Amino acid sequence: MAAGAGAAPAIARQQAETHRHATYIDGMSFLPDDPNDVRLSGLDAFICDVSLGEMDVDASGLPFYHRKFELCDRSIDAASQRIKTDFPGLRVALTADDLNGPDKAAVFQFQGCEPIGTDLSRIGYFRDKSLRILQLTHNESNAFATSYVDERTGRGLSDLGREGVSEMNRVGLIPDVSHASEATALETIQRSSTPVILSHGACRSLLAHPRAATDAMIRAVADNGGVFGVFMMSFWLTEDHVPTTAHYVAHIRHAVNIGGIDAVGIANDYAMAGLKGATGKPFQNYSEDMAGYQRWWRGNNARGIPGFGPEPQHAVIPELNVIGRMALIHQALLDDGFAPADAEKIVGGNWLRFFKDNLK
Numbered sequence: 001m002a003a004g005a006g007a008a009p010a011i012a013r014q015q016a017e018t019h020r021h022a023t024y025i026d027g028m029s030f031l032p033d034d035p036n037d038v039r040l041s042g043l044d045a046f047i048c049d050v051s052l053g054e055m056d057v058d059a060s061g062l063p064f065y066h067r068k069f070e071l072c073d074r075s076i077d078a079a080s081q082r083i084k085t086d087f088p089g090l091r092v093a094l095t096a097d098d099l100n101g102p103d104k105a106a107v108f109q110f111q112g113c114e115p116i117g118t119d120l121s122r123i124g125y126f127r128d129k130s131l132r133i134l135q136l137t138h139n140e141s142n143a144f145a146t147s148y149v150d151e152r153t154g155r156g157l158s159d160l161g162r163e164g165v166s167e168m169n170r171v172g173l174i175p176d177v178s179h180a181s182e183a184t185a186l187e188t189i190q191r192s193s194t195p196v197i198l199s200h201g202a203c204r205s206l207l208a209h210p211r212a213a214t215d216a217m218i219r220a221v222a223d224n225g226g227v228f229g230v231f232m233m234s235f236w237l238t239e240d241h242v243p244t245t246a247h248y249v250a251h252i253r254h255a256v257n258i259g260g261i262d263a264v265g266i267a268n269d270y271a272m273a274g275l276k277g278a279t280g281k282p283f284q285n286y287s288e289d290m291a292g293y294q295r296w297w298r299g300n301n302a303r304g305i306p307g308f309g310p311e312p313q314h315a316v317i318p319e320l321n322v323i324g325r326m327a328l329i330h331q332a333l334l335d336d337g338f339a340p341a342d343a344e345k346i347v348g349g350n351w352l353r354f355f356k357d358n359l360k
Contacts, residue, residue: 027229222259229267
């Protein structure tokens with residue numbers, strides 16, 4: 001897409017009208033501060049991360065974001081209550097039936113098993129509180145599994161993690177291998193009796209970083225009946241100086257080539273209205289807005305994690321860092337040569353089919 005960030009909202013509104021028959025589902029977002037954002041986004045459903053943590057330090061004294069049971073216990077309750085009181089027309093999706101009807105749907109997810117600790121009964125406890133997706137790891141390894149930051153160890157699930165995957169299967173939580181090492185992802189998929197998703201990631205064949213999914217991971221998710229959501233963190237999409245929608249579409253195209261047209265979806269991984277900078281305005285690449293990401297990057301480099309070399313200069317694709325991004329992506333897929341039916345699968349149809357088959 002050639003449109004600049006300033007023109008993107010108007011273009012998105014026009015294209016949303018053009019594509020209004022399509023289902024739009026975001027494979028990773030958050031409950032917005034402004035309830036109107038759900039309507040303005042054009043989304044029909046979204047995976048909603050409702051986990052909460054706080055900054056902690058590791059054994060080396062380096063900071064990391066640590067999700068904890070008590071915080072997540074409060075945050076999932078708070079999200080459920082906010083939807084009831086502040087979000088008319090939005091429901092928490094508990095079963096496939098919640099994807100039907102006029103209401104929008106939020107599918108609750110935790111990014112990492114840290115809130116579970118070593119107490120597997122918490123898996124059922126959080127499911128009873130409306131959790132439906134549980135990610136094995138986030139940006140740190142944990143008692144369940146190895147994250148991408150420790151991929152070079154070659155380790156996957158721990159014994160507790162293997163028991164945890166079985167418990168997820170038993171109670172009806174969908175396992176998510178985003179942020180996992182390749183060994184963790186492949187072992188989880190091999191052991192799970194239900195389909196596994198990689199809700200948000202990129203393609204390592206296009207950018208060699210352990211946070212990105214290998215072709216083997218993409219293929220395994222697809223063969224398992226899951227969905228691979230391509231996210232919009234631009235420093236994991238391209239090392240070019242200026243990130244564009246074409247870079248994003250290239251990752252979608254590659255994932256489709258590896259996993260097939262029925263296994264690929266969209267994942268934002270930012271706030272629904274777009275990532276904001278320190279001033280509250282849209283995030284600006286090549287500015288002080290990058291400082292937080294760069295500090296985190298330097299910390300990972302100091303820990304010796306592969307892939308964290310030169311500091312990134314951008315984090316967003318400007319023309320997609322808007323609330324109406326789904327219509328823009330839809331049009332970009334058509335412009336890139338995807339057939340209309342295939343584009344509709346990618347922007348929401350594949351996620352919808354998956355949830356109708358697996359949300360219980």
